[in-house]
Amino acid sequence: MEYIEICLNEYGIEQGKKELLGKKLYAHQEIIFEKIKETQESKTPRVIFNISPTGSGKTLSAYSPLLENPKYKAVGIYPTNELIADQLETLTAWGLNCFPLFAEEIDKIELSYEETSLQRSEIIERIIKAPNRQVILTNPDIIYYIAFGKYFTFEKPQRFIGNILSAFDLWVFDEFHLYDDKQKAELLAIIFSAMCVRYLDKTPVFVILSATPDFGIESIMKKMNINFEIVKAKEGDKIIQEKVNLKLIPTDLYHWQGLNKLLEIDSCIDEVYREKSSLVILDSVFQAMDYANHLREKGLDVSELHGLKRDKNGLKAHVVVGTSAIEVGIDPKEENNTYKQAVVFEARTFSQFVQRLGRIGRGNKKDRTSFVLALVPQYVYDKLKNLHQSSISRPEFFKKLESSYVKNLLFEKSISEVASLTIFNSFQKILTLVENDEEKAKIKAFFWNLTGRRFDEMKSIQQDIKEAFDSEYETFENVLFSFRNFTPTTLVVTQNDAFFMDLYDVLRRYRIKQILKTDSEIKEALERTIKDKEICTLKYKKSKKDKSCISAIEIENIYENNKRKVMVTMEIPDDMFELNYRNLYLSPIKFKVASSNNQELEIIRELNQLLKSVFFPCFIVSREDVQNLQQKTHSFLPPLFRGYPYIEPYESVEDCEDDKTIYLGRNALLMWSTFLEGGEIL
Incomplete structure (x- = not known):
């Protein structure tokens, strides 16, 4: 076995003097505790980056003020629900009153309020305003939908947005290294909005946590005179690794x-x-x-x-x-x-x-x-x-390691081409909440510095996209305003479990027993598999509500070694024109599978029929062009950045050369923006 063997020495950081939870804080925790306190006293909002190493207590550094001042209210934004559950356990053990706010929890509350027909926005407001609730733990999707006004059916959500954005003394963004440039720009815009809209006379502090930061936004904050600081634990005698x-x-x-x-x-x-x-x-x-x-x-x-x-x-x-x-x-x-x-x-x-x-x-x-x-x-x-x-010491090893790796492509152009649309939509609402002309000018200047676009030109761009995507523009917006990707999924029911999966992976991996076509078939299949009635109900509701979930299926077994060849093409309905904005398409898709089994082919035809009613942002590019892009930028696509092998509608799977990739949903927007140069495809 070929290998390199290295001994990483133990690593320690500086100890502080202040005590919390029966032990002394580390110095970096103490620094952030004091900076949050200073911010509240100065009434000047502040952004604090904590880039200390793993195991150094970044979570405690962020939430420490709540342990001394129970009147503080915080929101923690985490990229996965698994991490929310982990943080909920930790913060609750510290004695903090927390609530996990994500789609499944809102669904549970909706079930208990079904007869009163509460809107999701009203449920969110009740959760946040509950007495003695100190911490709301949520994911970026919920924050996106609040900030961009997409969780509401009433006509003027601005006042509600203002109330929510100004509800917290402390905002905590964890695992910031997982955000691409589009997402970082959007979150920075949300931070700026919360600074501008302060109904409840709170002075917000924004703590951003990551052991492996890759910022790229400091220059923007400097341009806009946003008060920010970077804190990192200094090496010391207190061993943490x-x-x-x-x-x-x-x-x-x-x-x-x-x-x-x-x-x-x-x-x-x-x-x-x-x-x-x-x-x-x-x-x-x-x-x-x-x-x-x-x-x-x-x-x-x-x-x-x-x-x-x-x-x-x-x-x-x-x-x-x-x-x-x-x-x-x-x-x-x-x-x-x-x-x-x-x-x-x-x-x-x-x-x-x-x-x-x-x-x-x-x-x-x-x-x-x-x-x-x-x-x-x-x-x-x-x-x-x-x-x-x-x-070798950890700092020395990490320095050598970082210089050895090629960096990820960050999709910088997505800020001006894609994030500008989401932020414009949000800032339009924020501007109605600000009465001071100087503050309004400041918001528009921030937009220019962040996106490189003039605020007043965005209405024309937005109108062009609306005309290009016609009646399906709302579908495009749903993808645009989501933190996560939008690809075709299905509810998979096995003998002992039920889960949601990318339909492409299902077709490659599993033999499908049957498509569950009616509500009663889906419910019966779930009840045979899952004994917990509440979980059954939640999975059923998600399968009906999730616009990317096009079916529910039962499977028989697993194919070995992923040998089945599956390809994707666009399927534009006969009664529609091609929906195309500068080579970004909005279209249903169709799967083509290499198979001679008539029963299998019939199931594929049924699935493709269901797919005809769902439109996805699509961008098609040759593999050679992607390789050239990576060479030109000296970077790689992120590890789990998903594309699918593309096939022309008239080609057969067996004869296709498999030299093109189709990107769907949010990934399509990112790749499309990257290949734009002066409004044209590179």
């Missing part, structure tokens, strides 16, 4: 060979799994499922944590296999018997490496050494060969 024995294995991650590499070195790491409680983090859900089954066959106690499965014993199993859902702030802990002694992971990017490494070795024991096996790209491995059998 223990020694790690690190092995780097070169792997072809570009072609998704992580699982094959693990199987290839199976005999070498078998002893690790048997002797040490372990965590395995892979990028592919299917590869995680396959690897978990492989380890179970070896007699190991294994649980899975990913988008399709969350075992009840969770992190307490001897070996936990999961995906990126684990790396985003979910921390194995000694106090709840989930601490892990070893971690095995893929690392396509520097950020992935640091975040996944950060799941292990947390503590202050000098006599304990954790084991890490990292699968890294060959080019990274080659640059780090000279570190073999060395002992």
